[in-house]
Amino acid sequence: MSLSLACFSQADDNVFIYRKGSVYSIMLAHTNLAFAKAIEEAFVKMPIPDKYNDHNLGKKVFYTQNKDLKIKDLKKHEGFIVNTNSDKDQMNDIDFLLQKQFVASRMLAKWFNRDKNSGVCNMDLIQKRGYDNVSNLDRRLAALSVRKEALLMDAGEELIGSTFILINDIRYLDKSSASGIAGGIVNATVNVYNATQGDYSFDSNDLGDMIKTLKGFNVKIDTYLYQLVWDELAEGLFYNSVYTEKTDEVKKTNFEKLRGDFSLVYIGKQESSGKTCSFLGISEDEPELMVLKACQRAFDENVANLQKNFEVFKIKSPLLSTDPIQCEIGLKEGVTPDSKFEVLEVVEDENGHVSYRRKGVIKPAKGQIWDNRFMAVEEGAENAEIGFTTFTKVSGGGFYPGMLVREIK
Secondary structure, eight states: OEEETHHHHTTOGGGSOOOOEEEEEEEEEETTSTTHHHHHHHHHHOOOOTTEEEOOOSOOEEEESOOOOOOSSHHHHTTOEESTTSOTTTOOHHHHHHHHTTHHHHHHHHHTTOOTTTOOOOSHHHHHHHHSSHHHHHHHHHHSOOOHHHHHHHHHHHHHTTEEEEEEEEEEOOTTOGGGGOOOSOOTTSOTTOOOOOOOGGGOSOHHHHHHHHTSOOEEEEEEEEEEOOSHHHHHHHHHHTOOSSOOHHHHHHHHHHGGGSOEEEEEEEEOOOOOOOOTTOOTTOHHHHHHHHHHHHHHHHHHHHHHHOGGGOOOEEEEEETTEEESOOGGGTOOTTOEEEEEEEEEETTOOEEEEEEEEEEEOTTOOOOOSTTTTTTTOTTTTSOSEEEEEEEEOOOOTTOEEEEEO
8 A cells, every 4th residue: 555645735735755865065175276265265155055955064174285186987986885994996085085084974973963972863853854843744653554763764764865975176267277177186195184274375366356357256166976875784784783862882882883884985076167157246346255156156057967967866846836837946956948857746655665656747838947046136147036947747747736846867
């Protein structure tokens, strides 16, 4: 038996299970490249893409004085799992950073609200992200004959498995010289714990004067996408050896011993186009805002292309209405006149396991794509203030608000 969530739709649209992926976004800062400080300050202000949960671990910027990134056979690296048991000869410099920072175990600790002093965990974050609020969880329990713990573990399987880290190499793009886009990120010999801001001699020139001269500020970003591994092995290891809701010295110690057994897998890379960013709506006495806009636009471009290119990173967004068909996605998510989206119905079986059933296909209506890019309103962009994209039906039907849409590659 399966339960379509359509039966709840008329009473309370919020009851729909709309589970976002979660993202931790960091920057690898080149302390010896032009405008390093300005770019770093811009990145710190940049939010997580709003179609994902913020899984920030605290530190957003890691420093290096090296220009060159060591990546061996990048395409072959896809699917390579990073943990302390990784083959040192296969590891690249980003793997080295992730390993030394124990990022995978720290991501899991955040999911379970693990207290680092006592080792005590709970499922509060999973409940919040999986069901929005307690009443929605209670409705799920009332409709299904399952225990709360079983339902939360099922939600956790979907949520934790959709946890990602975005590693961003951002550098000033000198349109007059190829050197502006040359180089890379981190050398494996760098001390990744170093929080020193380094030498910003390249920033000694006045940023405002530079922008007045160039009439803009362009950056190029390489974004590397990794996914947290949450398979049967990792799940069993965490629940059996680490998870505890009361003080347990053995399980507290186990976490420290097992940190290196939790891992991330490399999904792929995206490089921004480096195209010129419009600075309409920004005065020349606001150079920091120009830098922020250039960085945000390039970052959003990479995120949108990663969503298109890698199935596991695709977003699902709920329909706002069906007459007309509208959804809160737009140019920032890479929607174009040629885009197509499947409409998905959320289905639960008797054990509370969630699956998605295609009900049809839609495409953007002509001239009705929302321009939700950063500062689109300020620059007076067309369709910047409509608040949603309107779609037309290609096939299927029986749509209702709260159904999810996902782009078809």
